[in-house]
Amino acid sequence: MTPARITLHDKTFEINIPERQILQAIEIIAARISSDYAGKQPLFLAILNGAFMFAADLLKEVSIPCEVSFLRVSSYQDMHSTGQVSEIIGLKEEIKDRHIIILEDIVDTGHTVYALLQNLISRLPASIEIAALLLKPECQQHPLQVKYIGKAIPNEFVVGYGLDYNGLGRNLRHIYKLV
Numbered sequence: 001m002t003p004a005r006i007t008l009h010d011k012t013f014e015i016n017i018p019e020r021q022i023l024q025a026i027e028i029i030a031a032r033i034s035s036d037y038a039g040k041q042p043l044f045l046a047i048l049n050g051a052f053m054f055a056a057d058l059l060k061e062v063s064i065p066c067e068v069s070f071l072r073v074s075s076y077q078d079m080h081s082t083g084q085v086s087e088i089i090g091l092k093e094e095i096k097d098r099h100i101i102i103l104e105d106i107v108d109t110g111h112t113v114y115a116l117l118q119n120l121i122s123r124l125p126a127s128i129e130i131a132a133l134l135l136k137p138e139c140q141q142h143p144l145q146v147k148y149i150g151k152a153i154p155n156e157f158v159v160g161y162g163l164d165y166n167g168l169g170r171n172l173r174h175i176y177k178l179v
């Protein structure tokens with residue numbers, strides 16, 4: 001789907017970051033990771049549901065041997081973070097002594113990724129970094145180092161490219177913001 005304006009539920013959104021820009025940002029991240037992790041066979045842990053499209057496009061551009069797995073945590077309802085992160089669901093891999101790269105669609109308050117980090121660090125990985133397609137710098141409430149960032153955006157609600165508004169919009173190829 002490629003319309004310039006879309007309506008999801010009760011809200012109208014317009015294109016904010018076109019697909020071509022998203023893919024360019026992802027290529028840069030993939031090149032950095034391929035060089036930083038040469039010889040390390042990293043394990044990507046992509047956070048569902050939002051990061052599925054980011055993970056798919058990023059992994060296609062990573063040129064070194066790597067593994068990927070998907071897990072789920074949940075903290076968002078409607079258009080506001082609830083600030084509560086429930087347990088990790090779906091992590092079957094042994095991460096001890098592995099080089100872990102968390103793939104997140106967007107870091108907003110940082111609650112989700114911070115809680116996930118603490119949990120994963122307790123399992124003693126060899127290293128752990130975060131790659132986020134989008135970052136809302138004004139909203140970060142935790143001391144987080146996001147090593148790989150696709151694009152910093154202002155504090156606006158966005159949908160598309162994996163991101164939803166109450167379930168809708170994940171299939172859109174561009175990123176849209178509220179009109």
Ligand code: 5GP
Binds near residue numbers: 075106109110112
């Ligand atoms: P945080 O815990 O950092 O506040 O929020 C992270 C999660 O909230 C993201 O993984 C994403 O699913 C969701 N989120 C944060 N900002 C937005 C946004 O602007 N749009 C959408 N659709 N989801 C968001």
Ligand code: MG
Binds near residue numbers: 048050051104105106
């Ligand atoms: Mg998410």
